[in-house]
Amino acid sequence: MRSVRAGLLLLAAxxxxxxxxxxxxAPGQTRDRNLQDFEAAWEIAATHYPFFAFKRVNWDxxxxxxxxxxxxxxGDDIYPLLxxxxxxxxxVHIQVQSEAGYPMVNYRWPRxxxxxxxxxxVVRHYCRYPLRVTGENNMEYGLxxxxxxxxxxxxxxxxxxxxxxxxxxxxxxxxxxxxxxVRNNFGGSSTSSDYVLARxxxxxxxxxxxxxxxxxxxxxxxPCATLRYAGRVVVLINGATLSAAEMFAELMRQMxxxxxxxxxxxxxxxxxxxxxxxxxxxxxxxVKFARRTDGEMIEWNGIIPDVxxxxxxxxxxxxxxxxxxxxIALLQATPPR
Amino acid sequence: MIGCRSRAHRSRLLVPIxxxxxxxxxxxxxxxxxxxxxxxxxxxxxxAHHAVRDELITAQRYTGNSWWxxxxxxxxxxxxxxLLTFDVASAQVSNYQxxxxxxxxxxxxxxLYPVVRxxxxxxxxxxxxxxxxxxxxYSRTQNIASGGAAMFDAYSLAAVCLVGPRVQxxxxxxxxxxxxxxxxxxxxxxxxxxxxxxxxxxxxVKVLPPWQGLAxxxxxxxxxxxSGRFALRGGYCFSLLRLSAWDYLxxxxxxxxxxxxxxx
Numbered sequence: 001m002r003s004v005r006a007g008l009l010l011l012a013a014x015x016x017x018x019x020x021x022x023x024x025x026a027p028g029q030t031r032d033r034n035l036q037d038f039e040a041a042w043e044i045a046a047t048h049y050p051f052f053a054f055k056r057v058n059w060d061x062x063x064x065x066x067x068x069x070x071x072x073x074x075g076d077d078i079y080p081l082l083x084x085x086x087x088x089x090x091x092v093h094i095q096v097q098s099e100a101g102y103p104m105v106n107y108r109w110p111r112x113x114x115x116x117x118x119x120x121x122v123v124r125h126y127c128r129y130p131l132r133v134t135g136e137n138n139m140e141y142g143l144x145x146x147x148x149x150x151x152x153x154x155x156x157x158x159x160x161x162x163x164x165x166x167x168x169x170x171x172x173x174x175x176x177x178x179x180x181x182v183r184n185n186f187g188g189s190s191t192s193s194d195y196v197l198a199r200x201x202x203x204x205x206x207x208x209x210x211x212x213x214x215x216x217x218x219x220x221x222x223p224c225a226t227l228r229y230a231g232r233v234v235v236l237i238n239g240a241t242l243s244a245a246e247m248f249a250e251l252m253r254q255m256x257x258x259x260x261x262x263x264x265x266x267x268x269x270x271x272x273x274x275x276x277x278x279x280x281x282x283x284x285x286x287v288k289f290a291r292r293t294d295g296e297m298i299e300w301n302g303i304i305p306d307v308x309x310x311x312x313x314x315x316x317x318x319x320x321x322x323x324x325x326x327x328i329a330l331l332q333a334t335p336p337r
Numbered sequence: 338m339i340g341c342r343s344r345a346h347r348s349r350l351l352v353p354i355x356x357x358x359x360x361x362x363x364x365x366x367x368x369x370x371x372x373x374x375x376x377x378x379x380x381x382x383x384x385a386h387h388a389v390r391d392e393l394i395t396a397q398r399y400t401g402n403s404w405w406x407x408x409x410x411x412x413x414x415x416x417x418x419x420l421l422t423f424d425v426a427s428a429q430v431s432n433y434q435x436x437x438x439x440x441x442x443x444x445x446x447x448x449l450y451p452v453v454r455x456x457x458x459x460x461x462x463x464x465x466x467x468x469x470x471x472x473x474x475y476s477r478t479q480n481i482a483s484g485g486a487a488m489f490d491a492y493s494l495a496a497v498c499l500v501g502p503r504v505q506x507x508x509x510x511x512x513x514x515x516x517x518x519x520x521x522x523x524x525x526x527x528x529x530x531x532x533x534x535x536x537x538x539x540x541x542v543k544v545l546p547p548w549q550g551l552a553x554x555x556x557x558x559x560x561x562x563x564s565g566r567f568a569l570r571g572g573y574c575f576s577l578l579r580l581s582a583w584d585y586l587x588x589x590x591x592x593x594x595x596x597x598x599x600x601x
Contacts (some may be wrong), residue, residue: 021390021575021589021591022386022387022575022589022590023386023388023589024399025388025399025577025587025589026388026389026390026398026400026587026588026589068554073433074399074433075432075433075435076397076432076433076435077432077435079435080434080435097395098394098395099392099395100392100393100394100395100396100533101533102393102394102395102491102533103491104394104395104491106477155436171549175503246487281493282395
């Protein structure tokens with residue numbers, strides 16, 4: 001009996017050991033730096049974030065409320081905590097990234113559903129010929145109907161791909177009018193959007209960004225000397241047009257030949273910087289912002305189109321793109337150049 | 338947390354239960370080496386404990402338990418044995434209050450050729466060796482994460498296609514009882530892993546030497562014949578998926594399983 005008990009005990013010990021192999025081979029994280037991360041994130045926002053007054057958020061009170069929880073947070077608990085911390089700011093640009101640079105915490109803006117109000121498949125219902133996809137799959141262009149050009153930018157991400165717009169505009173230069181579609185474009189870099197803008201403007205345009213302390217930084221976008229589309233242009237926007245794409249639409253409409261059509265844009269008017277946190281995580285946070293030409297913030301307000309054409313996901317499911325159809329009708333009603 | 342820990346304890350307690358059951362059953366009727374390689378289908382279910390560290394998403398270790406299911410086909414012919422196994426587990430792993438869903442699966446094919454047949458204190462044992470190939474899949478979805486502007490959830494995916502040897506030691510301590518220990522070690526793999534394309538310009542698929550890609554597995558098991566057609570199997574399996582050619586990934590799984598083998 002004693003030997004059976006001993007055997008069972010030995011068996012139990014052995015099984016305990018072999019079942020710990022997984023834990024032994026995948027060791028846990030070294031010590032947490034969650035409190036330091038929290039304090040650094042709070043401090044970075046307190047120093048740089050430009051919208052506290054506009055959004056009426058008392059940031060000091062957030063520190064008082066969240067610090068005790070940050071002191072208790074273990075492991076990846078810091079992510080939901082930072083998510084809650086930044087939630088009242090309702091800012092689509094704020095992002096906490098893991099040590100590997102993976103975006104772990106984001107605010108999903110209320111009109112995220114507007115993504116479903118645009119479909120590249122439905123756009124093709126209006127095209128007689130296939131659209132040409134180019135620029136590392138970031139843009140596509142072609143003809144809608146026989147005489148109207150169509151140019152869609154899925155993003156304004158920074159990169160050499162944007163140079164593909166020159167080829168597209170050269171091929172579309174003969175068209176009666178051009179639709180520049182930035183629906184579902186979440187933005188990217190002003191370097192890319194300015195590159196496109198320079199091919200439509202006939203005079204220098206100035207973009208101004210504002211810091212929280214009233215300082216500004218501005219730059220001038222010069223017209224491209226070698227290539228300019230001089231015809232009528234309709235810029236399509238929707239609730240999923242954000243950030244650099246919104247600023248692009250706002251600058252484009254300063255040209256008398258440009259009409260902005262669609263639905264009010266998403267309202268992400270900040271320009272971000274990436275900050276390191278003590279643990280190696282990163283915080284992406286707006287440090288300056290843009291205004292519309294009427295002086296209002298783009299943040300939360302978005303860009304209101306010159307011609308409002310609302311479109312629902314149901315329209316798209318039925319195979320209809322009312323915004324594109326309205327843009328075509330508008331350009332067709334315009335006398336030729 | 339408390340619930341999570343108690344599940345881990347339950348999973349670990351399965352091991353002595355399974356091994357004791359097998360030990361008790363060994364007192365039953367006869368089963369010999371001659372029939373060990375008869376064609377059979379094996380169904381097994383078990384409890385698995387996973388520990389995963391996927392640095393594409395986070396450097397933190399996540400752990401959790403899940404059910405584990407396996408289906409295998411084993412056939413002996415001309416002295417060799419073909420073993421085809423498929424197993425899958427879907428687990429909710431956690432790091433404190435943050436959770437992720439991990440799905441792992443594997444399809445493996447081994448051919449075993451006996452290289453040593455001896456008697457040890459009057460009981461036969463056999464050492465077999467043969468080529469082994471397999472496909473191991475891993476996916477992970479982070480429950481809290483969201484890539485807002487990028488419109489995708491934090492997600493990781495890896496697949497490894499491997500080739501290497503399988504070594505198996507089979508003991509026949511009693512006539513109807515078989516005990517097995519096996520080791521699968523890949524020598525070369527072709528692996529693919531999702532990477533952060535904004536940061537990492539390396540290729541998604543690579544040829545991996547063992548130090549860059551390892552999908553290894555070790556098994557311990559006993560099989561007790563219940564009748565001419567049915568046998569009860571139980572055992573422990575440790576599997577390891579380690580990829581360091583991209584963002585570091587380590588998935589280690591302890592599995593304790595119980596199953597039925599149906600001889601055809």
